[in-house]
Amino acid sequence: VLPGTFATPGSRLPGTPKSSWSSHVELTRDAIIGDADGYLRLDHRYSGSRFQDLDNEESYVAQSYHLFNMRAGLQWSNYELVVYADNLFNERVPLQAFTGDSFDSDNAIYTRPRTIGITFRADF
Numbered sequence: 622v623l624p625g626t627f628a629t630p631g632s633r634l635p636g637t638p639k640s641s642w643s644s645h646v647e648l649t650r651d652a653i654i655g656d657a658d659g660y661l662r663l664d665h666r667y668s669g670s671r672f673q674d675l676d677n678e679e680s681y682v683a684q685s686y687h688l689f690n691m692r693a694g695l696q697w698s699n700y701e702l703v704v705y706a707d708n709l710f711n712e713r714v715p716l717q718a719f720t721g722d723s724f725d726s727d728n729a730i731y732t733r734p735r736t737i738g739i740t741f742r743a744d745f
Contacts, residue, residue, distance in 0.1 A: 632677045636717065638669035638685070657697035664690040673718055686714040688732065699744040704737075711735040 633639065643666045653659035666688045673681030689710060694703040715729040 629677075632675065633672055635674055636671050638671050640667075640669045642667050654695060655697070657695040659695050660693070662692040662694075664692075666690075681718065683715050683717070686712060686732070688712060688714075701740075701742040703740045703742075705740070707736045708732060708734060 643664065645662055645664045647660055647662040649658065649660045651658050668686055670685045671683045672678070673683065688708055690705065690707045691709050692703055692705045694701055711734055712732055713734070714732045716732060718729040
């Protein structure tokens with residue numbers, strides 16, 4: 622740590638979780654509909670708590686969180702059709718607060734709300 626900085630030895634950088642990890646489970650089936658292969662995938666992401674500032678003040682700590690996404694898709698020839706749900710359980714978790722605001726305020730950036738959609742892809 623450089624002299625004159627707010628950081629103390631051993632403190633975490635702002636926005637850096639102590640731990641984070643991700644995992645997924647995928648089930649695949651060949652020729653589920655005609656010659657289209659199908660899959661179902663569940664993704665999980667964990668992020669530990671994060672400090673907002675270099676002082677590592679407890680009042681500016683973003684809580685840890687778990688996010689889940691799900692995908693179901695069909696693949697055939699050069700095509701793919703996917704139905705998805707991101708942030709499956711609609712968790713509203715603050716990711717970053719603006720300077721001077723706590724993570725309990727409305728002046729924070731939150732996870733995107735549950736998003737459900739369909740994508741179609743063609744490879745040429």
